Amino acid sequence: MAQRAARELDVVVWGATGFTGQLAAAYLATVARTAGVRWAIGGRNEGKLRKIVADLEAGKDTESLPEVIVCSIDDTKGLHAMAARTRVIASLAGPFSQMGTPILEACIAERCDYCDITGEVPWVKIQSDRLGPAAEANGVILSSCCGFDSLPSDLGTLYAVTKLREKFGPNVRIGKVTAYFDMMGSLSGGTLASGIAMENDPELHKMNQNPFLLGGAPEGGPRPDDADYKNYEQDPELGTWIAPFGMAMINTRIVRKSGTALQYGPDFQYREVAVAPSEKAAAKMAKPLPPASKRQAMVEAGRLPKQGDGPSKELRAKSWFRTRIKAEDATDPSRYVWVQVSGGDPGYTETAKMLSEAAICLAQQREVLPRTAGFLTPASSMGTALIERLQAAGIRFEAIPSPASSSSSKL
Known part of the structure; x- marks a missing residue:
């Protein structure tokens, strides 16, 4: 696996073809170049992903276009390859109890940080107990509930x-x-x-x-x-x-x-x-x-x-x-x-912004974060650094x- 500093990408937006995923892609397209973020969008439907890029290219506020990564949730090799290329995966693909776990496993194995917008607390509990120790051992931050929840x-x-x-x-x-x-x-x-x-x-x-x-x-x-x-x-x-x-x-x-x-x-x-x-x-x-x-x-x-x-x-x-x-x-x-x-708008526009800024925070500000590994909350993983990013946004x-x-x- 590549070292974090040598990764080709900073952020991959996983689940970008959903409604909030498209908003996250639109937000990153307007800030990525200024923020110095190399990014991609990922999902299983190449046609929909390409359309997102085309729509972004036509947008007047777009300053950066993403790479496209095509992969399905049951493609273990593909998920690991994606996680190995980026510093952070920001996931919007739910329900997470049905679709989220393979992404977590790939991130831990490839030492890629992770954030999501789940509100499924039982899933967070199960995966925190099961995968938290491995995340900590591998120096990986897994931070759930990074949208309006919570x-x-x-x-x-x-x-x-x-x-x-x-x-x-x-x-x-x-x-x-x-x-x-x-x-x-x-x-x-x-x-x-x-x-x-x-x-x-x-x-x-x-x-x-x-x-x-x-x-x-x-x-x-x-x-x-x-x-x-x-x-x-x-x-x-x-x-x-x-x-x-x-x-x-x-x-x-x-x-x-x-x-x-x-x-x-x-x-x-x-x-x-x-x-x-x-x-x-x-x-x-x-x-x-x-x-x-x-x-x-x-x-x-x-x-x-x-x-x-x-x-x-x-x-x-x-x-x-x-x-x-x-x-x-x-x-x-x-x-x-x-x-x-x-x-x-809490459920969509601001949720997309919150997750995007959390992903950039993990990618660029690790050295100032309160915790550097484990299955963590937004406050315990990113804390004041993320508050300051959101205020600026x-x-x-x-x-x-x-x-x-x-x-x-x-x-």
């Missing part, structure tokens, strides 16, 4: 913890951290497909109910706020209604794993909720999802998005997200900070004096 939560919490320590000193005891999400955007067909696949597998579904599936359980056992939030109520902090957040069962597990790796401390606890515009909306958001069979029927009837589908450019341009996070001193709740993470991380100090209009 970068705003994971890096936002790291940012809040950092601000709390800056304000009250490095020895402050990190206590409750609460994230409040509000957004306007479309449900991702890929996320929907992954959720259906997990629910249809009894073992994965059972695993997904564990708030500490990836670690971070307190020594004294779970606390009331550690449970997944399923209620709805008027929140005294914001003065608005809150309800369960659909991505919380993904994000909370990732953040708790980061809390252990980055030593947030024994008092750290994390919860996230959705901000609702009214009591009626909050009550509706608190209702359980329809069973997987019904959701699948709705997909087939065109009432929910299919995997690979996505909203129009015009609709994405109107979409946005905002995450306001409060981090408290465990010994004195009157000592706290508020931070905010915000950006554009237009995703805002900022301290705010109070949750009322920012507008809920498009950000």
